[in-house]
Amino acid sequence: MKLFYSPSSPFVRKVMIAAHELGLVDRLERQPAAAHPVKRDASIRAENPLGQVPTLVTDGGLVLFDxxxxxxxLDAQGGGALFGSGETRWRNLAGAAMGDGLLNAALLARYEGAVRPEALRWSDWADGQMSKVTDVLAVLDRTAPAFGDRVDIATITLACALGYLDFRYPALDWRRDHPAAAAWYAAFAERPSMVATQPRD
Incomplete structure (x- = not known):
């Protein structure tokens, strides 16, 4: 399987953590890619019209994203239970959507400051996105104590989201006001899959 890959992408990291947890990481051929919201990578666009990472090309030639x-x-290929079934599946999907929402908001705020020309930046836009981050952190602080030792698509996604905040927003002291979320993340971040996928530029 070929994975269009960027070591700084939290969405790529989510896929890589899942692959590690499922024992499939050695089956992924990582294809370096330079996804960008403006300067779009032609090599990704040849497979995925959105030009985004991650993009997976399966051994059978099927192209999958997001x-x-x-x-x-990968969960189906590895016989895993990252998504679950019945009520557990819906719980896991909802948690993953919350983590993805935090990531999308944090990415949009970052693009506003790092990609958009200074004369066109809108601080209210960035503030609005970061307020989503704050709201998700508040919910996560209330719910994280019940996570226990769960390893599923929700906890993986939420851990990637918190890791992204550390990576791109080092001045954001999210742990100060969210000690329960911080405690859960500290334990989850010690998993080998998390250690092996630390983001880098």
């Missing part, structure tokens, strides 16, 4: 779809495909 990260949640790829993770579900």
């Amino acid at each position: 990260s949640r779809v790829i993770c579900e495909y």
Whole structure:
């Protein structure tokens, strides 16, 4: 399987963590890619019209995106239970959507400051996105104590989201006001899959 890959992407990291947890990481051929919201990578666009990472090309030639779809495909290939069934599946999907929402908001705020020309930046837009981050952190602080030792698409996605905040927003002291979320993340971040997928530029 070929994975269009960027070591700084939290969505790629989510796929890589799932692959590690499912014992499939050695089956992924990582294809370096330079996804960008403006300067779009032609090599990705040849497979995925959105030009985004992660994009997975299966051994059978099927092209899959986005990260949640790829993770579900890997889960099926590895015989895992990252998504679950019945009520557990809906719980896991809802948690993953919350983590993805935090990531999308944090990415949009970052693009506003790092990609958009300074004369066109809108601080209210960035503030609005970061308020979503704050709201998700508040919910996560209330719910994280019940996670226990769960390893599923929800906890993986939420851990990637918190890791992204550390990576791109080092001045954001999210742990100060969210000690329960911080305690859960500290334990989850010690998993070998998390250690092996630390983001980098």
